[in-house]
Amino acid sequence: MQLKPKYLSLLILVLLVAAAPLFFPSGFYYRVGALIFINGIAVTGMVILIGYAGQISLGHAGFAGIGAYSCALAPVYLNIPPVAAIAFGAALSAALAWVVGRPILKLHGYYLGVATLGLGILISMVLLNEAQWTGGPDGIAVPDLGLRGLLRDMGLRVGAGELWYWVAALVMILGAWLALNLFDSPTGRALRALHGSEVAARTIGIDVPRHKLHAFVVSAVYASVSGSLLAQMNRLITPDVAGFMHSVQMVTMAVLGGVSSVLGAIFGATILTALPQLLTVFHQYEHMVLGLVMILVMIFLPDGLLPSILKRLKGRNEE
Amino acid sequence: MSDLLQFLLSGLTVGAVYALLALGFTIIFNASGVVNFAQGEFVMLGGMATAFGIAAGLPVPLAALLAILGTAALGVALNALAIAPARGAPVVSLIIITIGAAIFLQGAAGLLFDKQIHRYPGFSGEAALRILGATILPQSLWVIAGATLTFALLWLFFSRTLTGKAVLATANNPLAASLVGINTRAIMALSFGLSAAIGAVAGLLVTPITMTAYNTGVALALSGFAAAMLGGLGSPLGALVGGLLLGVLEALTAGYVSSQYKDAVSFILIILVLTFLPQGLLGRKSTDRV
Amino acid sequence: MSALLDISDLGIAFGGIKAVDGVSFAVRPGEIVSVIGPNGAGKTTLFNMISGLYRPSQGQVRLDGRDITAMEPHLLARLGLSRTFQNLQLFGDMTLLENVMVGHHLRERAHVLPDLFALSSSRRSTRASADNALALLRRVRLDKGAYREARAMSYGALKRLEIARALALEPRILLLDEPAAGCNAVETAEIDELIAEVAASGVAILLVEHDMKLVMKISAHIVVLDHGRKIAEGAPAEVARDPQVIAAYLGQHGQDQVLHAER
Structure with a gap:
């Protein structure tokens, strides 16, 4: 029986997530894994925005910031339980994306890049400057989600790293499932069509602004949830989460891995998250290596790492 | 009144730097269609290299x-x-390439020079001059004069020399330019060299006022980029107007509203301008052909 | 029968130059009307105005009596206006099947939440679109390559693919911009047959085409443009004998073709 590509992708993802801990030399790797999955969630949103709809954003870290600070602030000031704060942040991000997206998404290419960049920077500026709420540049503590306590009451003792590994994996796989659903759906086809030719998309009845906006909002929610989980895992959050470099990181991970496919983007997130964590020896050269990798991959493997690797493998099989 | 003058003077100083940054963006954008996010690194390198040379x-x-x-x-x-x-890669790839270059240069500068903050004395001393109750550093005059001179020389270059005209022709229509025998590759190289040199000039002029460090490039690039977009990407005059306008608005915001949010001005402005005037204040309008 | 598409005094100027100036004509259901004229006569510009891509500076476009001048293209599609492009506007990364499936967009009613969660409503419309799209691909004989990416196909195949996508909208009026350009004789004959067949099903067709043989053979009515103005219109035989048309456009060579086609 032929497995549909969607289920094949999910199966690969589940197997890798489940098998990886078998090779972990120490508990530290659970944290690295969790970080990979948290970034994996954000880049899956990038796949929908950049890969499907062909729209760039250099400001999505702003939404991650909203998600993260919602988890820190909503439980304290609004008496919302920490779990619900994730949903609260997602709703807030979606609302902001909805309002700002309409005018911004009329822009194309670099202009869209700069407008979104400005949006992200404005959000991070607020987080940085409103210190009486956000703690300013030092960051702020995040109330405990209470998951470990809950598990302990049920008689399960799990390390924090291990717990977050599985929680983040679960959310990432759920996110991947949604994005893969979208790909082969009326909305997904409309997005990919307007990516290919906006003019043609309009003449076949696609409401281009509406669909772009949907992609923008959905990807903002992904970024927000990613930021929320990061905050909950670290229990401390700083404005860096909303910074320009984090936005760049999201786009780079996705495009480097292969932004047209969910698996590719998550592959990119894996590499760019794991390398700096594992190669601490090279800490000094981290920036240079990162910059070099970005340039080289874009020049020599413009489709991204995973699609290029797959193409090469396929080519070899056919010979 | 003297407050206002003070803000205008400091705004013009910063604005002159933004204008040079925006000019650098404009030259590269016109030659290659690329928005170079590494432009701020040129400014940083100009300042750092001069600081180390003097040291x-x-x-x-x-x-x-x-x-x-x-x-x-x-x-x-x-x-x-x-x-x-x-060449010909999609915009997303080009953005990643130039951001990658910015990160690379930043890392290299941190390694090659160091990670400290640097400055050197102003070229004409440090004693502030008084003008109508406001003060201005002599170095500010250096910045403003340097920017004016750069713009003037560039204007002469583009309007009076054959090479300058070749650059303009290439910006206008690369294919036609190469058909009439212009070496568009050389023009590209020239544009990048020129743009980097302009960035370095801005950096070495402003370092005595603002100081510099290996990681200052990205923020500079963003402001310069905002200025270029504000004036209209692709127009040198737009770069000048956008840069000065942005500098003054930032200074006024810092003075009258909140110094913490002075950087917000550029981005609020840019979102507004792009939304309502997508071609910027002085940019060209383009029509899609189907 | 009254006109389905009614164009009156339509014109547009770019930077002071009138690309199209005061053009009027009408298309009835099931009728094939061709717009001909030398390169730069304003044919594609006319199409771009009718399909809402350009905003006319004068005149009106009516569909079924309703003023649709400068309406958003996606709303025009909803009213049953569909078109193809002279220089192909296809979705290269998508398969042939998907290219035609998006043509069904208006009937799919794409909603982002059901689509994210793959609710049965979403899966049902995908299945329905796929079935319809496959039937259309069969009709333009492209069903064998249904799962190949559009970018991998030949130019002639893509021309037919674009027609299939336009037909997926189930239009009441179809605008075809040089459907046979770059096609060989066999492909042209196929397209000819397809157009006639579509018109026979009651769809009004507005055609821009350089292949005079094709135009003369299938058009009921021909509108001739030159320098943005209408210089003649009428039945093919009439137009072909119009001295102004011959002078402006057809020339001796064209007239030979016309006579050949009539025979």
């Missing part, structure tokens, strides 16, 4: 000249190694 005992003019030449060479190398090989 090594070189006379200021020599240190400055070496910084400009070195940065210009780097600009040419950036084009040859990272931009030219990616």
Whole structure:
């Protein structure tokens, strides 16, 4: 029986997530894994925005910031339980994306890049400057989600790293499932069509602004949830989460891995998250290596790492 | 009143730097269609290299000249190694390439120089001049004069020399330019070198006022980019107007509203301008052909 | 029968130059009307105005009596206006099947939440679109390559693919911009047959085409443009004998073709 590509992708993802801990030399790797999955969630949103709809954003870290600070602030000031704060942040991000997206998404290419960049920077500026709420540049503590306590009451003792590994994996796989659903759906086809030719998309009845906006909002929610989980895992959050470099990181991970496919983007997130964590020896050269990798991959493997690797493998099989 | 003058003076100083940054963006954008996010690194390198030259005992003019030449060479190398090989790549790829270059240069500067904050004394001393109750550093005059001179020289270059006209022709229509025998590759290299040199000039002029460090490039690039977009990407005059306008607005915001949110001005402005005037204040309008 | 598409005094100027100036004509259901004229006569510009891509500076476009001048293209599609492009506007990364499936967009009612969660409503419309799209691909004989990416196909195949996508909208009026350009004789004959067949099903067709043989053979009515103005219109035989048309456009060579086609 032929497995549909969607289920094949999910199966690969589940197997890798489940098998990886078998090779972990120490508990530290659970944290690295969790970080990979948290970034994996954000880049899956990038796949929908950049890969499907062909729209760039250099400001999505702003939404991650909203998600993260919602988890820190909503439980304290609004008496919302920490779990619900994730949903609260997602709703807030979606609302902001909805309002700002309409005018911004009329822009194309670099202009869209700069407008979104400005949006992200404005959000991070607020987080940085409103210190009486956000703690300013030092960051702020995040109330405990209470998951470990809950598990302990049920008689399960799990390390924090291990717990977050599985929680983040679960959310990432759920996110991947949604994005893969979208790909082969009326909305997904409309997005990919307007990516290919906006003019043609309009003449076949696609409401281009509406669909772009949907992609923008959905990807903002992904970024927000990613930021929320990061905050909950670290229990401390700083404005860096909303910074320009984090936005760049999201786009780079996705495009480097292969932004047209969910698996590719998550592959990119894996590499760019794991390398700096594992190669601490090279800490000094981290920036240079990162910059070099970005340039080289874009020049020599413009489709991204995973699609290029797959193409090469396929080519070899056919010979 | 003297407050206002004070804010205008400091705004013009910063604005002159933004205008030079925006000019650098504009030259590269016109030649290659690429928005170079590494533009701020040129400014940083100009400042850092001059600081290290002076610290090594070189006379200021020599240190400055070496910084400009070195940065210009780097600009040419950036084009040859990272931009030219990616010709025709989608905008997202080009954005990642130039951001990658910015990160690389930042890392290299941190390693090659150091990670400290640097400055050197102003070229004409540090004693503030008084004008109508406001004060201005002599170095501010250097910045403003340097920017004015750069714009004037560039205007002469583009309007009076054959090479300058070739650059304009290439910006207008690369294919036609190459058909009439213009070496568009050389023009690209020239544009990157020129743009990097302009960035270095801005950096070495402003460092005595603002100081510099290996990681200041990204923020500079963003402001300069905002200025270029504000004036209209692709228009040198727009770069000048956008840069000065942005500098003054930032200074006024810092003075009358909140110094914490002065950087917000550029981005609020840019979102508004792009939304309501997508071509910027002085940019050209383009029509899609189907 | 009254006109389905009614164009009156339509014109547009770019930077002071009138690309199209005061053009009027009408298309009835099931009728094939061709717009001909030398290169630069304003044919594609006319199409772009009718399909809402350009905003006319004068005149009106009516569909079924309703003023649709400068309406958003996606709303025009909803009213049953569909078109193809002279220089192909296809979705290269998508398969042939998907290219035609998006043509069904208006009937799919794409909603982002059901689509994210793959609710049965979403899966049902995908299945329905796929079935319809496959039937259309069969009709333009492209069903064998249904799962190949559009970018991998030949130019002639893509021309037919674009027609299939336009037909997926189930239009009431179809605008075809040089459907046979770049096609060989066999492909042209196929397209000819397809157009006639579509018109026979009651769809009004407005055609821009350089292949005079094709135009003369299938058009009921021909509108001739030159320098943005209508210089003649009428039945093919009439137009072909119009001295102004011959002078402006057809020339001796064209007239030979016309006579050949009539025979």
